[in-house]
Amino acid sequence: MASMENLKPIQTSMTKLLGIQFPIIAGPMFLVSNEDLVSAVSNSGALGATPSLNWRTPELFSQAVETIKAKTSKPYGINLIVNKSNPRVNQDLDVCVKHKVPLVITSLGNPKEVIDKVHGYGGKVFCDVVDLKYALKVQDLGCDGVIAVSQGAGGHAGPISPLVLLPHLKSKLRIPVIAAGGIASGNQILAALILGADGVQIGTRFIATPEAGVTNDYKEAIVKAEPEDIVMTRRISGTPAAVIKTPYIEKVGLDLNPIEGFLLKNPWTKKYVRMVRYVLGQNALEKAAHKTTWKTVWSAGQGVGLIHDIIPAGQVVQRLVKEYWDARENLP
Ligand SMILES: Cc1cc2nc3c(=O)[nH]c(=O)nc-3n(C[C@H](O)[C@H](O)[C@H](O)COP(=O)(O)O)c2cc1C
Known part of the structure; x- marks a missing residue:
């Protein structure tokens, strides 16, 4: 692991809930996230996550979780797609239970069974949401936080501007709200926290890292776009x-x-x-x-416009945290 500077932690309800230093999740990315990316991010004090579907079978997925656990002793996350399009959801959930995965992030569908089983071993569950209706539903089902996926996000972006979505959800929910969509710099993290977020989930920025499991052409395209x-x-x-x-x-x-x-x-x-x-x-x-x-x-999401280099994932986290503290100090 590259040497890490001692940066001041950013404490929020999300970092307390997950036992991490910085309120940043490297969002699960189909085909992109792998063992190296997840463990590098978790070792840096943020939290790395990956979709279970990045491995072709539940057995290979289970081996990948073992590798992540060997590479980091810090919390990490697994994303399960909960709707009917994913025939593997039950088997992959069993793998999460077996390894006591610290954070499970659900997308689509009804996460009730995931929440019950993960809470059974003391893990936490965050659910991807794009609007209030679904956010209230998953809060009622007992999830620990929502990931507010807004306009501009990579993957399946939501329809609502983060400037509106974050305060909207924050005022009506009692659980942590995590901002996702277009975030690639520390001053945006500060902005998200000011709007009521308890943390952020960042995808696209982490594609432009040596760890990400995709071609250099793809990484360069992120830098250029x-x-x-x-x-x-x-x-x-x-x-x-x-x-x-x-x-x-x-x-x-x-x-x-x-x-x-x-x-x-x-x-x-x-x-x-x-x-x-x-x-x-x-x-x-x-x-x-x-x-x-x-x-x-x-x-990729609109955050590409703020990404200018390919640097190790741990350094991405360090830079984000530094930029966050600088922006706080220089707030007008
Ligand atoms: C290439 C790519 C693949 C993604 N795949 C998934 C996925 O499999 N499951 C999921 O919940 N979110 C997925 N996402 C969404 C990210 O986890 C995260 O919420 C999003 O990237 C945040 O927006 P940003 O890219 O603007 O930072 C993906 C995003 C990208 C860019």
């Missing part, structure tokens, strides 16, 4: 996802083709079109993430 280059496409999963506008994306367009669009409106064919689109989209993402191809589908 501006916020104006991020577009929303339905061609990956059927629901809008943020990607860098590459010549390939421009060629294939952002929407489903007219036949798919037509079949999606039909209740009999809807399910099959979704499945086919999902498989094709994941294939394209996977190819572009791991090898050089002209079919570049690179998932």
Whole structure:
């Protein structure tokens, strides 16, 4: 591990709940997060997380958790996709229970069973939300915090501006609210905390690190891209996802083709079109993430405009914390 400067901790209800130094989660990223990224972030005093689906079977996922535990003694997180599109959710949840994973982050679906089982061994559960209705539902189910995914985020961004979403959720919930979407610098972390967040979840910034498990072309593209280059496409999963506008994306367009669009409106064919689109989209993402191809589908959020270098994940955390304290001192 690279030597870490002694930075003053940033204490919030989230850091107390999770037992970490800085209120920063490196968000779980399909195809990007791996054992090295997660452990480097957790060793730096923040918390690294990864989706279980980055490993092809529950057995491989379980081995990956063992590797993470060997590389860090600090808390880390696993993301489970809880809806019906994920046939592995029960098996992957069993792996989390077996390893007593400190933080489970759920997306989509009903997280009740996850919350009950994870609380059973003393772990914590945060749920991704994009609006108040779902946030209230998961709070009632007993989750420990919500991740407020706003406009500008990488992955499946929410529709609401973080300037509104954070105070909106904060005023109506009693559990910690974690800001996600477009954050890549320390002054934005301060801004999020001022708006009522108890911490932040950051994805895109951590793609531009040596640890991230994707090609250098993808990392360089993150460094080069501006916020104006991020577009929303339905061609990956059927629901809008943020990607860098590459010549390939421009060629294939952002929407489903007219036949798919037509079949999606039909209740009999809807399910099959979704499945086919999902498989094709994941294939394209996977190819572009791991090898050089002209079919570049690179998932990233608007924060790309604030990312100018590829540096180790631990240094990203250090820089964010430094920038946070500088911004606090220089507040007008
Ligand atoms: C390439 C990529 C893949 C992602 N995959 C997932 C995922 O599998 N599960 C999940 O809950 N969130 C996923 N996200 C969302 C991140 O965990 C995080 O909430 C988001 O990136 C925050 O926005 P930012 O990228 O603007 O920092 C992904 C984001 C990116 C950029």
